[in-house]
Amino acid sequence: MRRIILGKLYELMQEDYSIAVPRDTFLEGEFTHHELDAMLAFKSDAQVMELRIALDRLEEGTLDVCIGCKGRIAQEVLDADPTSRICERCEQELNRVVAHSVEIPLHA
Numbered sequence: 001m002r003r004i005i006l007g008k009l010y011e012l013m014q015e016d017y018s019i020a021v022p023r024d025t026f027l028e029g030e031f032t033h034h035e036l037d038a039m040l041a042f043k044s045d046a047q048v049m050e051l052r053i054a055l056d057r058l059e060e061g062t063l064d065v066c067i068g069c070k071g072r073i074a075q076e077v078l079d080a081d082p083t084s085r086i087c088e089r090c091e092q093e094l095n096r097v098v099a100h101s102v103e104i105p106l107h108a
Contacts, residue, residue, distance in 0.1 A: 001058055003027055005082045009051040016045060033059075050083040058082075066090055 010026045013019045057063040068090035
């Protein structure tokens with residue numbers, strides 16, 4: 001899973017910041033946590049931040065824990081998007097709530 005996250009992070013960093021680090025070096029995790037933090041410093045890209053958080057969650061052992069129900073996020077979901085924070089069931093419920101939400105007009 002770490003290679004998947006680092007791969008997505010590398011592609012983003014290469015595309016947006018043209019980092020001068022060989023792909024294999026980056027993917028093999030040859031950087032310490034602090035070296036990676038230094039490399040990502042001052043990169044205010046939301047995608048970079050989400051991938052960095054995914055790495056933290058992976059190290060904490062909470063990458064596959066849904067923030068909604070505390071259940072497990074399917075491996076297929078994480079393989080497709082390692083920044084996912086909710087399981088399929090909670091995502092469906094969230095989409096249902098959003099689709100059925102009613103905008104309440106504010107009166108001045």
